[in-house]
Amino acid sequence: MFLKELVDIMNPFGEATDLTQGEKIVTISSVVPSVLSLNHHLEKLKPQVRFLSSLVRSLQVSLKKRFGGIFINVKMATLTQDGTTAPFSDPVYLKAAALDPAFSLMWIDHHVLVSLEVKAEVRQHVKELILREAVETEQPTPCVDEEEQESLGQGEGLFAAYHQRKKKDVGTTPALQLSHYLHIADGQNVLLFWAMNMKVLPSLFKVAIRVLAVPASSAPVERVFSHGGIILRPHRAQMSDRLLTNLVFCKCNAL
Secondary structure (H helix, E strand, O other): OHHHHHHHHHHHHHHHHHHHOOOOOOOHHHHHHHHHHHHHHHHHHOOOOOOOHHHHHHHHHHHHHHOHHHHHHOOOOOOOOOOOOOOOOOOHHHHHHHOOOOOOOHHHHHHOOOOHHHHHHHHHHHHHHHHHHHHHHOOOOOOOOHHHHHHHHOOOOOOHHHHHHHHHHOOOOHHHHHHHHHHHOOOOOHHHHHHHHOOOOHHHHHHHHHHOOOOOOOHHHHHHHHHHHHHOOHHHOOOOHHHHHHHHHHHHOOO
């Protein structure tokens, strides 16, 4: 029973570690859902464990201390009194989680342990963060009225008007794009999703490629140095910088 409790407690931590330390996948988007899910997992275990209740409490305290900024941003904790910035308080973690269709805003409903009213505030806050950055990257486009648009479609084929109407129906403002994204996001692979929707959601795509490119941890970078150390053995001390760079690149990017 003791070992079973230990496995039940620690198993989700192993899964979260794999998600946030991958080399060839988007990792930053899984930070907030993983942290909040682990906290929820520990909260549910409290009344169930018989032998390791102290471990569960210690893990939860450590989790909230290590990722205090996330809990503050989702209104599950209050700001520190000493005025210091809590770790992981950067809004990039919230934006990345929301812009990954595997998570979208579902983590708010499932793992933010606050009232429904506060959840609505958190959801609105995350949307505003994304829209604020999307508006900053948005470039104004000239407005074309309906008559001019129809005239532009003439002489381009029998069904040119269909294509013109289709282009008109697609919302181009960041707010409309965000609404459309939240409607179609349903667990898709993040890389495939944005590759397929980069033209449909251009403003959000610019935000997504900016925030999703950030690694969740330094583990992948540390592995690069580890590969370099393995390749550059003492008997290869005369290896040129260029050759070492190319070998490390091939090793780290091999399929």
